[in-house]
Amino acid sequence: MHLFSYSTSKRALEILKTISSVKQHLRTLKPQNKSIGLVPTMGALHQGHLELIRQSKKLTDITFVSIFVNPIQFNNPEDLQKYPRTLASDLEILAKEGVDMVFTPSESEMYPEAVMMEFDFGSMEQVLEGRFRPGHFNGVAIVVSKLFHILEPDISFFGQKDIQQVAVIQRMVNDLSYPIKIEVVPTMREADGLAMSSRNQRLSKDGRILAPILYKTLSKCKDELLRGEEWFNIKNKVIPEMLEPLKIKPEYLELVELGSFTSVNNLTPEKPYAICIAAHIEEVRLIDNIIIRTDHI
Incomplete structure (x- = not known):
C-alpha cells in the first residue's frame, strides 16, 4: 500500500496497486457502513472526470477512482499505444479533489492470465460503436465487471459522452444482478462545444x-x-x-x-x-x- 500526499490537500490520497490491498482496505470500511462511489477511468483526467468525482462526493461517503488503460477494449493496437498516460499529474488532480482512494493496477495485476470468457450484447454489437469497434464492448464489460468485484461500489459514475457504453454496462449490471446503481452524468463541454475527452x-x-x-x-x-x-x-x-x-x-x-x-x-x-x-x-x-x-x- 502506498500513500501519495499533495501539499494543498487536507489529507493524503491513498494509492492502492493490488487487488489484495484493496480488499484489505475494504475490510476496514465495511464496519463503518459507509457508501462507496466508483469513478472508473483510463487516466489523462480532465474536467469531465472531475465532474464525475464531484457527483460521487455528493452522493456517497467515500470516493474511489480507478486508473487503468484497459488493453482488451482497444481493437486498434496503435490507438492503445498512443492513448495518453499522465499518471503523475492525474494523482495531483485527485489529491486536490479530495478523492479517498485511487486504484492503479498493472496489466498483470488485472489480467494475470489471458481472459477466456466473453460477453455478447446481441444487437448492440452491430450498431454504432459495436459495429465499428468489434470486441470493444466485451473488453469494457470485462474490465468494469472486474472493477465492480474488486472495489464493491454502491454507485458507479459514467459520462453521457460514452452513451452506448453506459447502456452496455447497465445491461450487464441488470443481467448479472450487481447491487450497484449506475449514475450517468451529462457530458462536460469546452466553451466551444467540444465534448471533453x-x-x-x-x-x-x-x-x-x-x-x-x-x-x-x-x-x-x-x-x-x-x-x-x-x-x-x-x-x-x-x-x-x-x-x-x-x-x-x-x-x-x-x-x-x-x-x-x-x-x-x-x-x-x-x-x-x-x-x-x-x-x-x-x-x-x-x-x-x-x-x-x-x-x-
Whole structure:
C-alpha cells in the first residue's frame, strides 16, 4: 500500500496497486457502513472526470477512482499505444479533489492470465460503436465487471459522452444482478462545444480548432428534427454541407432510440432519442452525442 500526499490537500490520497490491498482496505470500511462511489477511468483526467468525482462526493461517503488503460477494449493496437498516460499529474488532480482512494493496477495485476470468457450484447454489437469497434464492448464489460468485484461500489459514475457504453454496462449490471446503481452524468463541454475527452490531448492546434464541428453538426441536426424534418433528409444535407468541406467523413451519424439504439427516421412523442456521431479529426477518433427528449412535442 502506498500513500501519495499533495501539499494543498487536507489529507493524503491513498494509492492502492493490488487487488489484495484493496480488499484489505475494504475490510476496514465495511464496519463503518459507509457508501462507496466508483469513478472508473483510463487516466489523462480532465474536467469531465472531475465532474464525475464531484457527483460521487455528493452522493456517497467515500470516493474511489480507478486508473487503468484497459488493453482488451482497444481493437486498434496503435490507438492503445498512443492513448495518453499522465499518471503523475492525474494523482495531483485527485489529491486536490479530495478523492479517498485511487486504484492503479498493472496489466498483470488485472489480467494475470489471458481472459477466456466473453460477453455478447446481441444487437448492440452491430450498431454504432459495436459495429465499428468489434470486441470493444466485451473488453469494457470485462474490465468494469472486474472493477465492480474488486472495489464493491454502491454507485458507479459514467459520462453521457460514452452513451452506448453506459447502456452496455447497465445491461450487464441488470443481467448479472450487481447491487450497484449506475449514475450517468451529462457530458462536460469546452466553451466551444467540444465534448471533453482524454483523446483531445492528441489533437494538433489546427485539429483542436476543427473538432467542435462535431457538436455543431449534432446541434444542427437536433434543431432540424424538432422542426419536423425527417432524419434521412437531414443527414443527407448536413454531411456534405458541414463535414465534407472540412474533409471529415463520419464513421457514423445516426438518430437512434435510446435503450435499443435502433436507427429511426422520425421522432415519436414520449420517447427519448440520441443523435450519435463518430469521426476522425486528423488521426484522432472522436465521438459525441446529443439527447432529444420528446415529452412536449
